[in-house]
Amino acid sequence: MMSTPSEPIVRRKLSSEVYDRLKSMITLGDLRPGDQMPSERELMERFGVGRPAIREAMQALSNIGLLTISHGERAKVMMLTPKSLFGQVDAAAQIMLSTSPDSLSHLKEARLFFERGLVQQAAERAEAADVAALRALIDVQRAALGDADAFIAADMRFHTRIAAIPRNPIFEAVAEAMLGWLKTYHTEMLIWTGKENLTLAEHVEIVDAIAAGDAVAAEAAMVRHLQRSSALYVHQSA
Known part of the structure; x- marks a missing residue:
């Protein structure tokens, strides 16, 4: 039965x-x-x-x-686009991050994992126009020295422009989303410790490696840059 x-x-x-x-x-x-x-x-x-x-x-x-x-x-x-899709989770992501210091650490780790692979593809696929656009963004960022908001905004545009090089809109959407979530936790440490010029030098190093088509050097430069700048993102509970 x-x-x-x-x-x-x-x-x-x-x-x-x-x-x-x-x-x-x-x-x-x-x-x-x-x-x-x-x-x-x-x-x-x-x-x-x-x-x-x-x-x-x-x-x-x-x-x-x-x-x-x-x-x-x-x-x-x-x-529906990758950008609009990730936009749907922005509010939930911000709540998760604000209530969990561990989530911020996980996000920084995920960003490093993502961008080190991304910059390798950028080095392999970049065209002259991509390199020129990145150098122009470094000039914009250099002109923003002393203006924290403008400097950080230019920093974000630099990283999202690298994400655009492989011509994969999901890469761009992920990079933009993660940078947007991290921005809330960026401290003024960047301004008070005089690290702006170091950031610019690191960006130049990354672009030089991309321009040379050297994926290994580009990854190494990105890892150094993100590991150093990771300390600038601090949870409010810290």
Whole structure:
């Protein structure tokens, strides 16, 4: 005699059913990026459900970046990109980091692991325009000496530009996300200890290795740079 499964059959919420149908309309191409969604009334009539189920499903789609909802306007279908995908976890990442000193250490370690591989690919694939762009960013950063916010912003642009060299948008999105999360924990130690010029010299060394197509030297320079600058990111509980 066969045993009967003991798990109860759970009736799904109406909004979950609506969510699945709306998501299918987008993923199957019935609605494309830039298109406006049907009105709430149209969707209510089409699916035979009330306004709360429609609104809850639309909000869930907005939460994962598939829709943008503006007051007084119809929701619009969005194109999911690596950048928008990582943007969806920004708030959660900041909460995790703020409540866990260990998470900041893990993030710094992950950044080192990621960027040492990234800069190797950059050295292997960089074109003259990439090298010129990196040197121009070093000039921008040098011009920002004494202005902490501008100097750090230029520093972030330098690292994200390296991430763009392999032409992989996921690399760019990961680099930009990690740098954004780390920025909150950057201390003024950089300014008070006079390490700005050391940062510039390290950036020059990295670019010289990329320009030479020397992946080994580029990785070594990046590791030295990130290991030295790691101390500049401090958790508020420290």
